[in-house]
Amino acid sequence: MIARYLPPLLSGTLFGGGLALGGMTNPARVRGFLDIFGNWDPTLAFVMGGAVIVMAIAWRIQARLAHPLFAPKFALPTRTDLTPKLIGGSALFGIGWGVAGLCPGPAVAALVIEPASAATFVAAMIAGMGIVRLIEKD
Amino acid sequence: MMLPGFPDAAPLAGLGGGILIGLAAALMLLGAGRIAGVSGIASRALGISDSGMSKSSAWMFIIGLPLGAFIVAVWSGGLDAKFAGTGALIAAGLLVGIGTRLGSGCTSGHGVCGVSRLSQRSVVATVTFMAAGIATVAIMNAMGLEVLQ
Incomplete structure (x- = not known):
């Protein structure tokens, strides 16, 4: 029970703590990063850089492991095809990210920082995810 | 610590936060064998x-x-924390929800986990949502649209 639930809970907690520490739960900072033609705030580049460096090392370790530490096998994405759906979806996501300065992780983490605003965004985000699910089912 | 030329930036807190996020994603990868992608x-x-x-x-x-x-x-x-108003939050939330499902990921799954793996799909997705975000903020600023309250 503990061995099963503790790793994802610990991962989520570290993730949320990292987002908050890095200032990503503040949409003004995220929009400041995207504002490269105005008053640019490079903080997000440091967040992304720190995370990517640690994960680049993790991928080297992963390549040497036969299976994960707490699971029987790795379940990782294998697709390599570039599709209009991937690019169009990412573009829509980027527009939304630019409008409010929120992406999924910081929005969920910010539920304890600015509950009403974060909940409004998260509810709309869930609705958007549900819409795609409904369309793709047909 | 201040970054010369960028008095508002928080580089050390950013780097520290990024390392925590990396450790979180590494724990998910090496512990559970999965991608720490928040939208997914x-x-x-x-x-x-x-x-x-x-x-x-x-x-x-x-x-x-x-x-x-x-x-x-x-x-x-x-x-x-400075958030956008209700209308902008709803519009943005819908776009982020639809976009991340169609695009199979967001800043965490593509931007951190995929880019660090040099996944072709994730690199293209990350460049696309970064460019779209930058263009959106630039256009909104040019139009004088201030959403943060």
Whole structure:
């Protein structure tokens, strides 16, 4: 029970703590990063850089492991095809990210920082995810 | 520490936060054998996606996000945050929800986990959402649209 639930809970907690520490739960900072033609705030580049460096090392370790530490096998994405759906979806996501300065992780983490605003965004985000699910089912 | 030329930037806090995010994603990869992609895990927790980790694991990860932010907020004596108004939040939330499902990921799954793996799909997705975000902010600023309250 503990061995099963503790790793994802610990991962989520570290993730949320990292987002908050890095200032990503503040949409003004995220929009400041995207504002490269105005008053640019490079903080997000440091967040992304720190995370990517640690994960680049993790991928080297992963390549040497036969299976994960707490699971029987790795379940990782294998697709390599570039599709209009991937690019169009990412573009829509980027527009939304630019409008409010929120992406999924910081929005969920910010539920304890600015509950009403974060909940409004998260509810709309869930609705958007549900819409795609409904369309793709047909 | 201040970054010369950028008095508002917080490079050390940013780097520290990024390392924590990297460790979180590394724990998910090396411990559970999965990608720490928030949009995918959130839709898994809600039953919008059928594939991925168990629903209970997905909920544990999602509950951890505000828990971690809460710990940092208490430890640092409160966090600054300036959010958009309701209309902008709803429009942006819809776009982010639709876009991340169609695009199979967001800043965490593509931007951190995929880019560090040099996944072709993730690099293209990350360049695309970064460019779209930059263009959106630039256009909104040019139009004089101030959404943050």
